[in-house]
Amino acid sequence: MDFMKKMTKRREFSSIIFLFALYAIVGIVNPAFLKLDNIMLCLNGATVYTICAIGMALVIFTGEIDASIGATLGLSAAVAASMIRDGSSSILALLIAICIGLVIGSINGFGVAVLKIPSIIMTIGVNGIVRGISYVYTGGAWVENVPRHFKEVSQMGMFGLSWFYIGTIVIMILIHFYVTKKRHGRYFQAVGDNEDGAIHIGIPVTATKMISFILCAVCASVASVIFVSRIGFVTPTSGNGYEMKAIAACVIGGISLSGGIGNMIGATFGALIMASISRILVFLGLSSNYDNTITGILLITIVVIDAVIQKCNIEKARRERLAAKTAAVVECELEGGNKTCNRN
Amino acid sequence: MQQKLKKNYKKLKFRWEYFLVLLLIVEVVIFGTLNPRFLKPQVLFGSVNDFISICIIATFMCFVFITGGIDLQAGSIVGLTSIIIGVMWKYVGVNIYLACLIAIIIGCLCGALSGFFIGFTGVQPMVVTLGGSFLYSGLAIAVSNISKTAAYLGISGFPEHFTAFTKKRFFGVVPAQFLIFLALVVIAYIILHRTKYGRKVFLCGINQNAAGFTGINTKLIIMSTYIFSGMAASITGIIMTSYLGSSKSDFGGDLTMPIITAVVLGGTSTLGGKGGVVGSALAAIVIGIMRFGLSMNGMPNQYLDIPVGIMLVIVVAGSCISKNQKISALLHHYINIKN
Numbered sequence A: 001m002d003f004m005k006k007m008t009k010r011r012e013f014s015s016i017i018f019l020f021a022l023y024a025i026v027g028i029v030n031p032a033f034l035k036l037d038n039i040m041l042c043l044n045g046a047t048v049y050t051i052c053a054i055g056m057a058l059v060i061f062t063g064e065i066d067a068s069i070g071a072t073l074g075l076s077a078a079v080a081a082s083m084i085r086d087g088s089s090s091i092l093a094l095l096i097a098i099c100i101g102l103v104i105g106s107i108n109g110f111g112v113a114v115l116k117i118p119s120i121i122m123t124i125g126v127n128g129i130v131r132g133i134s135y136v137y138t139g140g141a142w143v144e145n146v147p148r149h150f151k152e153v154s155q156m157g158m159f160g161l162s163w164f165y166i167g168t169i170v171i172m173i174l175i176h177f178y179v180t181k182k183r184h185g186r187y188f189q190a191v192g193d194n195e196d197g198a199i200h201i202g203i204p205v206t207a208t209k210m211i212s213f214i215l216c217a218v219c220a221s222v223a224s225v226i227f228v229s230r231i232g233f234v235t236p237t238s239g240n241g242y243e244m245k246a247i248a249a250c251v252i253g254g255i256s257l258s259g260g261i262g263n264m265i266g267a268t269f270g271a272l273i274m275a276s277i278s279r280i281l282v283f284l285g286l287s288s289n290y291d292n293t294i295t296g297i298l299l300i301t302i303v304v305i306d307a308v309i310q311k312c313n314i315e316k317a318r319r320e321r322l323a324a325k326t327a328a329v330v331e332c333e334l335e336g337g338n339k340t341c342n343r344n
Numbered sequence B: 001m002q003q004k005l006k007k008n009y010k011k012l013k014f015r016w017e018y019f020l021v022l023l024l025i026v027e028v029v030i031f032g033t034l035n036p037r038f039l040k041p042q043v044l045f046g047s048v049n050d051f052i053s054i055c056i057i058a059t060f061m062c063f064v065f066i067t068g069g070i071d072l073q074a075g076s077i078v079g080l081t082s083i084i085i086g087v088m089w090k091y092v093g094v095n096i097y098l099a100c101l102i103a104i105i106i107g108c109l110c111g112a113l114s115g116f117f118i119g120f121t122g123v124q125p126m127v128v129t130l131g132g133s134f135l136y137s138g139l140a141i142a143v144s145n146i147s148k149t150a151a152y153l154g155i156s157g158f159p160e161h162f163t164a165f166t167k168k169r170f171f172g173v174v175p176a177q178f179l180i181f182l183a184l185v186v187i188a189y190i191i192l193h194r195t196k197y198g199r200k201v202f203l204c205g206i207n208q209n210a211a212g213f214t215g216i217n218t219k220l221i222i223m224s225t226y227i228f229s230g231m232a233a234s235i236t237g238i239i240m241t242s243y244l245g246s247s248k249s250d251f252g253g254d255l256t257m258p259i260i261t262a263v264v265l266g267g268t269s270t271l272g273g274k275g276g277v278v279g280s281a282l283a284a285i286v287i288g289i290m291r292f293g294l295s296m297n298g299m300p301n302q303y304l305d306i307p308v309g310i311m312l313v314i315v316v317a318g319s320c321i322s323k324n325q326k327i328s329a330l331l332h333h334y335i336n337i338k339n
Helices: A002-009 A013-029 A036-045 A047-061 A069-085 A090-114 A119-138 A148-153 A163-181 A183-193 A195-200 A205-231 A242-252 A264-283 A288-336 B002-034 B041-046 B048-066 B074-092 B096-121 B125-146 B160-167 B176-193 B196-206 B208-213 B218-244 B256-265 B277-296 B301-323 B325-338
Strands: none
Touching: A013 A264, A013 A288, A036 A163, A036 A264, A047 A069, A047 A163, A047 A183, A047 A205, A047 A242, A047 A264, A069 A090, A069 A119, A069 A205, A069 A242, A090 A119, A090 A205, A119 B256, A119 B301, A148 A205, A163 A183, A163 A205, A163 A264, A183 A195, A183 A205, A195 A205, A242 A264, A242 A288, A242 B125, A264 A288, A288 B096, A288 B125, B002 B277, B041 B048, B048 B074, B048 B176, B048 B196, B048 B218, B048 B256, B048 B277, B074 B096, B074 B125, B074 B218, B074 B256, B096 B125, B096 B218, B160 B176, B160 B218, B176 B196, B176 B218, B176 B277, B196 B208, B196 B218, B208 B218, B256 B277, B256 B301, B277 B301
C-alpha cells in the first residue's frame, strides 16, 4: 500500500497508466496489436523520439526550451547520410554529426545563457537558420542510396528489440541516475526550480544552461544517425516538427515546462506514447491522418487534468492547514480561558 | 529620476518604430537598386498579397504576447477555417458569405478553447497552443476527408464575386486586402491603446496578481486575447481562400515562425507588458518585403528562413544586450576612454 502511494505520487505515473490503458483498449478492439512482435516494433519505432525527448528533458529541467532540434536533426541527418553514401565509415559520420550538434548547441546556449535571449525566440530563429543551411547543403534534393549494410544495423538486435533501442534505454537510465543522484546532475533541476536560489548557493547557472543546450543538440544529432539507419533516406523536410513532438513527449511524461519537475523515465514513456499513436490508429482501422488530432487532444487533456489535480491538491493542503489552525485556536480557548495563547 | 526614465522609455519606444520605418526604406532602396522592376507600384503593392497573412495575424498576436503568453496555433487555424469555408459552401450548400461568417465564429471558438484552458486552469500557454496546433491541423484534415476530394487538390470553383474581391485593386495599384489590413490595424490600435480594455491587457502582462487585486477579471482578459488571435487567423484563412481560389487544409502551416519573428521584431516583449500594434504591423511588412525582395533577386524560396532567422536573433540579442547592465556599463566605460 505504501509502495502504491509512493508510485501514484510520482510525476510519470499518470503517463505509464495511460500507456497501459491505451494498449489494453487497442488490444481489446484488435487483439493482433498485443502480439509481442508488434509491441517490439512500437518500441523500436520510438527510438528517435526517445533520444530527442531525453535531450529536450535536460533543457526543460533548466526552465528553458529548445525549438531547434528538428532542424538540427535534419541537417545532421543530411550530412551523415551523404557521408555514408559516399563511402566514409559510419563512425566518422557519427562524429561529424555530433560536431554539428555541438556547434548548434553552443550557439543556442550562448544566446540563451550568456546573452539572456528568451529561449523560445532564440531557438526558433536558429531553427530557421539551420533549416535554410540544410537546404543549401542538399540543394533541395533527397539523400538516397544509403548502403544496405548501414541500414541493416537498425534491424539487428535481441528478442526483437534493436540494439539502438536497448542502447537508448541504457543511456537513459544512466542519465536518469546522473540527474537524480549525482551532485552535478542535480544542478539541472536546481537551476530550473529556482534560478536566483541556485545563483546564491553557488551553482554555475550559465554553464549548466549552456551544457543542457549542447547536450540537447548532441542528442538530436545522435538521433539523426539512427534516423538515417532506420529510414534509409533524408528529404529536405526530414525532422520538421520533431521539436514539437519532443516537447509534447516530455509534457505527456510529466515534465513541467516551468522547470525543475519531472524525470527521464516519464520522458521515455511520453515518447513511446507519441510514437505509438500512428501505429495504434492503423490497428483501429482509422487513417493515420488523424495522428495530429489525437496528439493534440492527448496533450491538452493530460496537461489540463494535471493542472486541475495540482490546483485541487494545493487547495486541499490549504484547507487542512486552516482546519488545523482553527482547531488549535479552539483548543487553546477551551483550555486557557483568559490566558493569552499562541495561535500558531 | 523616474520621470527621466519614463521620458527615456518613451523616446526609445518612438525610436523603435522609427527604426522599423527606416529599415523598411533601406530595404526598398537596396532592392530597388538591385532590381528596378521592384520599385514599380504594381509589383511593390502586389507583393503584399504574399505576406498579408503574416501581417494580419501578427497585428493581433501582439495582444497575446503583451499578456505574457505565446500562440503557436494561429497557423493551423488558418488551414481549418479555409477548409471549413470550402466544405460549407460546396457540400453543405450555404451561401459563401455565411460560410465566411461561420469560419470566423469557428476561429474565435478555437481561440476561446485554448484561451479558456490557459486563463482558467493556469497551464503554460506554450503547451496548450502547441496541443491546439496539433488538434486544429488534425481537425482540418478530418474535415477535408468529409469532402471526399484529395487533400492535396483542395476545393475550388468558388463563385466569381467571392474570388474577385481580393483581386480588386483600388486606384489601380492598392490591393483590397491591404486596405482590409489597414482597417484591422486601426481597429487593433484603438482596442489596445485607446480603450480601458487595452489598459487591462497591459496590466495583465505586467503583473497578473496585481491586476487581479484591482478587480480586473484577468482570466477573461487572457482568454479574450486568444479569441482575437483566432479571429485574425480566420480572417487570414478567408483572404487566402479568396485570393488563391481554393480551400486547402494545409494553408498557414509554415506561418508560425514568421509571425513570432514579426511580433518580436515589432518591439513586443515575450515576457509581457510591453509592445504595440503599430510595431508588429510594421515589422511584419519589413519581414515580408525582405522575403519578397530576396526571392525577386534570385534567392530560392527555401533559403529565405536564413536571413529572417538571422535578423530575429540579431535584433533580440541587441535588445537583450542593451538591457544588460554589465555590458552597457562596459560599453559606456570604453566610449568614455575613447572620448
